Amino acid sequence: MTVPSLLTTADLDRLIRMLADGGYTCVGPALRDGAIVYDEIGGVADLPAGWTDVQDAGRYRLERRGDGALFGYNVGAHSWKKYLFPPAEQLWRIPRATDTIRPLTPPQHPVRHAFIGVRGCDLAAIGIQGRVFGHGEHGDGRYAARRDAAFVVAVNCTMAGGTCFCTSMGTGPAAGPGYDLALTELVDADRHGFVVDAGSERGAALLERLACPAAGDAEIADARARVDETAGRMGRTLATDGLREVLLRQLDSPHWDEVGERCLACANCTLVCPTCFCSSVEDVSDLDGSHAERWRRWDSCFNPGFSHIHGGEVRNSTGARYRQWLTHKLATWHDQFGTSGCVGCGRCVTWCPVGIDLTAEAARLREREDSA
Amino acid sequence: MAAATERACGTSPLLPHAWRVAEAWRETGDVVTLALEPAAGDGACDWQPGQFNMLYAFGVGEVPISVSGGTSRRLLHTIREVGPVTRALGALAPGSIVGLRGPFGTAWPLREARGRDLVIAAGGIGLAPLRALIDTVCRERDAFGQVAVLYGTRSPADQLYGPDLDRWRRAGLQVEMTVDHADVDWRGPVGVVTSLVRRVRSDGQRTTAFLCGPEIMMRFMARELEQAGVADSHVWVSLERNMQCATGHCGHCQLGPVFVCADGPVFAWQHVRRLLTVRAL
Numbered sequence: 001m002t003v004p005s006l007l008t009t010a011d012l013d014r015l016i017r018m019l020a021d022g023g024y025t026c027v028g029p030a031l032r033d034g035a036i037v038y039d040e041i042g043g044v045a046d047l048p049a050g051w052t053d054v055q056d057a058g059r060y061r062l063e064r065r066g067d068g069a070l071f072g073y074n075v076g077a078h079s080w081k082k083y084l085f086p087p088a089e090q091l092w093r094i095p096r097a098t099d100t101i102r103p104l105t106p107p108q109h110p111v112r113h114a115f116i117g118v119r120g121c122d123l124a125a126i127g128i129q130g131r132v133f134g135h136g137e138h139g140d141g142r143y144a145a146r147r148d149a150a151f152v153v154a155v156n157c158t159m160a161g162g163t164c165f166c167t168s169m170g171t172g173p174a175a176g177p178g179y180d181l182a183l184t185e186l187v188d189a190d191r192h193g194f195v196v197d198a199g200s201e202r203g204a205a206l207l208e209r210l211a212c213p214a215a216g217d218a219e220i221a222d223a224r225a226r227v228d229e230t231a232g233r234m235g236r237t238l239a240t241d242g243l244r245e246v247l248l249r250q251l252d253s254p255h256w257d258e259v260g261e262r263c264l265a266c267a268n269c270t271l272v273c274p275t276c277f278c279s280s281v282e283d284v285s286d287l288d289g290s291h292a293e294r295w296r297r298w299d300s301c302f303n304p305g306f307s308h309i310h311g312g313e314v315r316n317s318t319g320a321r322y323r324q325w326l327t328h329k330l331a332t333w334h335d336q337f338g339t340s341g342c343v344g345c346g347r348c349v350t351w352c353p354v355g356i357d358l359t360a361e362a363a364r365l366r367e368r369e370d371s372a
Numbered sequence: 373m374a375a376a377t378e379r380a381c382g383t384s385p386l387l388p389h390a391w392r393v394a395e396a397w398r399e400t401g402d403v404v405t406l407a408l409e410p411a412a413g414d415g416a417c418d419w420q421p422g423q424f425n426m427l428y429a430f431g432v433g434e435v436p437i438s439v440s441g442g443t444s445r446r447l448l449h450t451i452r453e454v455g456p457v458t459r460a461l462g463a464l465a466p467g468s469i470v471g472l473r474g475p476f477g478t479a480w481p482l483r484e485a486r487g488r489d490l491v492i493a494a495g496g497i498g499l500a501p502l503r504a505l506i507d508t509v510c511r512e513r514d515a516f517g518q519v520a521v522l523y524g525t526r527s528p529a530d531q532l533y534g535p536d537l538d539r540w541r542r543a544g545l546q547v548e549m550t551v552d553h554a555d556v557d558w559r560g561p562v563g564v565v566t567s568l569v570r571r572v573r574s575d576g577q578r579t580t581a582f583l584c585g586p587e588i589m590m591r592f593m594a595r596e597l598e599q600a601g602v603a604d605s606h607v608w609v610s611l612e613r614n615m616q617c618a619t620g621h622c623g624h625c626q627l628g629p630v631f632v633c634a635d636g637p638v639f640a641w642q643h644v645r646r647l648l649t650v651r652a653l
Contacts, residue, residue: 091386094430094471100411101390101430101471136634138385138619248628251650278623281616285431292431299623306624309614310454320652328626335629 002204004223006215007183007194009070013044015153015181015210019114024151027083028116029071034062038078041116044070055162055235055346058355069187071117074161075345079274080122081129083113084146085298091281093293103294114151118179120172121164121345123154125274127178131337132277151202154179158226162235163346165359169238171343173230181207184223195223236346238359239366240330247331250365251323259361260319262354267300269348269358270325275341278306301325330362385619388428388471389415391447393464399450399532403497404462405440408447411469416444420479421504422610422638425449426618428471429460436615436633437461438501439475447472450500450532476618478638480505480582480608489517489574491602493593495524495565495585499532501610501637502584506536510543518574520546524565524589527553546573565589566596576601583641584610587648594641607641628653 007015020026020042030039031048041047052065053073065072092103118126126147133143154175157166166172175182180203183194195215198204215223270276280299285292299306301324307314315321333341342358349357390411398404410416417425419439427449428434435457441448453462464470482505490509494502509519521540525531528551541547548568550561561567565585579602583590590609597607613625613632620634628647630636647653 094388096430097469099390099469101388101428101469103387103471105384105387133621136620136631138634140619140621251653277621279617279621280624281434281622283428283431283433289431296622301623307614309612310452314613315652317652324626324653327628332626332629336631 002198002207004215004220005196005207005210005212006219007196007210007212009044009192011210011212012070012183012194015206016041016043016114016116018206018209019151024112024114026114026116029073029076031062035060036062036073036076038076038080038082047071047117048073052159053161055350056355057163057349057357058352060350067187068192069185071155071183071185072159072187074157074159074164075119075122075347077272077347077351079272079345079347080115080118080126081274083115084126084143084150085129085133085277088295088297091294091296093291095291096289110145110149112149112151113146114153116153118152118154118175119157119166119345120154120175121166121169121343122274123152123175123178124169124171124343125345126152128275128337128339128341128343129277131339132275135337152179152181154182154199156182156184156223156227157230158185160230160233160235161346163349163357164344165234165236165238165346166344167231167234167237168240169340169342169344174227179203184227186219186223186226193219195219236349236357236359238342238344238362240340243362243366244331244334246366246369247327247362250369251327253365253368255361255365255368256323257317257319259322259356260317262356263302263318263322264354265302265304265318265321266353267302268351268353269356270300270302271298272347272351273329274343274345274347275329276300280306301328326358326361329358385473385476386617388426388434388473390469391415391472393466393468393470394446395466396464400530402453403450403532404453405448405450406461406464406470407442408449408470408472410445417447417472417475418444419447419475421482421508422480422501423475423477424501424618424637425472425474426476426615427451427461428473429457429464430469430471432460433457434471434473434616435461436476436618438610438637440500440503441507442504448503450497450503452497473618477633478636480610480638482508485580485606486515487517488606489579490519491522491569491572491574491579491581491597492520493522493565493568493581493583493585495589496526496530497532498585498589498610499523502582503533503536505582506540506545510540510545513544517578518546518572519544520548520572520574522565522568522572523547523549524568524585525549525551527551528555528558546571548572564592566592569593569596569600572600580606580608582608587611591648594645604642604645605640609639609641609644610637611639611644612637
């Protein structure tokens with residue numbers, strides 16, 4: 001492994017431009033309509049410098065930080081899954097013919113994305129979705145192709161948000177394996193720089209072309225200390241010990257219907273979740289019937305029709321749908337894919353319009369079992 | 373768990389292939405059987421009893437339908453018309469084209485049941501996924517001991533496969549039928565299909581059971597069989613859930629930890645019995 005480099009903001013700008021010159025479409029955090037989302041960026045000028053987010057259950061606000069930090073916030077409603085698992089994707093189209101059905105697949109325009117600012121939780125989520133789509137006899141190769149083409153610039157978190165609990169899930173605040181480059185931002189009154197590690201050969205090659213000075217021992221230690229301190233400042237915690245078993249023993253608990261009384265079944269949690277992967281197939285045809293298309297669109301286990309079979313919905317109450325979501329995320333995901341489906345990003349807590357908090361509901365189910 | 377067979381119907385599991393309706397006939401007032409043959413010369417579908425295909429009606433949509441008989445180049449699919457897609461499929465005339473993806477899912481583990489007595493119990497349209505299994509048993513009749521087919525429907529008019537039921541009797545199978553509501557010509561028993569278990573001559577200890585029907589019917593049938601001494605590891609059920617991708621990626625068919633489309637639809641009762649006792653799971 002190469003020695004970490006020390007970059008200035010101008011160096012980071014050069015890095016983004018080098019990626020763009022290398023054919024990557026660079027996407028990263030950007031300020032839009034009072035929130036930080038992921039969108040195309042051309043350089044550091046497009047990053048939300050000096051902004052931070054204040055998050056709690058059902059609450060998200062931007063505030064000024066009082067410095068020029070480029071990554072001084074946590075995650076917003078968007079996640080990188082919109083690039084790797086598009087919200088709507090045409091699977092095929094079939095021209096009408098009397099003697100055959102010949103599906104035409106849309107031409108693949110492989111967009112190579114460079115993701116700028118991937119947090120540890122989200123890098124773990126990308127790995128989890130990779131396992132989901134690669135799973136089984138008929139793996140979906142499109143996810144892997146997009147993931148493999150993507151260049152990942154991770155950011156180690158030096159602050160934790162009000163709904164963050166990556167420490168509980170073991171996914172952050174330092175980004176785990178899978179990045180090409182990982183930045184730790186050092187911002188003080190008298191300096192602004194980034195300690196940058198390479199995690200892949202292409203990352204190391206890019207760092208070498210940037211030709212920045214090696215980071216000193218003091219800077220490396222400082223960067224590490226800021227990330228380590230962040231681990232102790234999570235806004236939420238989730239006790240994962242034996243959680244799968246607790247939840248699976250509580251399938252008949254009245255607690256699900258109590259959550260169902262509060263839950264609006266709006267599906268926000270599943271849409272903002274970086275690991276939720278459920279989709280629906282939608283068949284459409286044009287008005288003159290000359291061709292038909294099949295689209296895959298994000299769906300949610302909170303939608304009433306999600307479990308429909310003839311005769312009605314299998315999960316016919318909001319409580320049953322919440323139970324499906326929570327037990328899938330925290331329990332049966334282990335059976336299916338070998339890990340939790342939760343990375344501790346806190347999005348589902350922040351973006352729930354009524355502030356239902358997954359960590360609190362899991363804790364409550366554990367208490368109910370203990371007091372039973 | 374029964375292993376899925378290798379796909380033989382094309383390259384991408386997401387792309388439908390053209391099959392032609394060779395014959396179509398009405399089984400009951402709302403059930404149609406389609407005999408499908410590949411529209412292209414080299415098409416084939418190497419299925420096993422218990423597996424299903426995704427059938428696509430052009431411009432309308434796609435549904436999972438079990439293979440109920442035939443060969444790799446002539447597939448029988450028995451379809452109950454309950455929604456827009458199944459109604460569109462049921463209205464197809466011979467010569468029409470359908471899209472087909474498959475086969476998907478697990479098969480009935482008949483090989484493991486050789487040498488044993490069999491109870492094959494169906495409710496309503498649930499006989500369709502069992503039909504090819506029963507035909508295989510008839511062809512290999514000597515490989516099994518006592519074989520009972522228990523079949524319950526709402527009314528005599530809802531009974532599928534009349535000629536097959538006679539053929540199975542002639543092949544030495546015990547075929548017992550019951551209805552929820554009799555008509556004037558019905559001379560058989562009236563009541564739920566579980567009430568037929570006491571007519572079965574097989575030995576519970578030596579019995580493997582294959583069940584397909586409404587979940588409540590399979591739950592009570594499994595309980596009845598257990599009381600008759602059948603081990604839950606020898607009871608197999610075929611489950612139904614909303615299926616859209618059939619490859620275990622869209623999430624609709626989940627039941628607890630399982631993806632019914634890929635881990636099933638055929639499951640050992642011991643693996644799913646707890647899941648099926650939880651309401652609305």
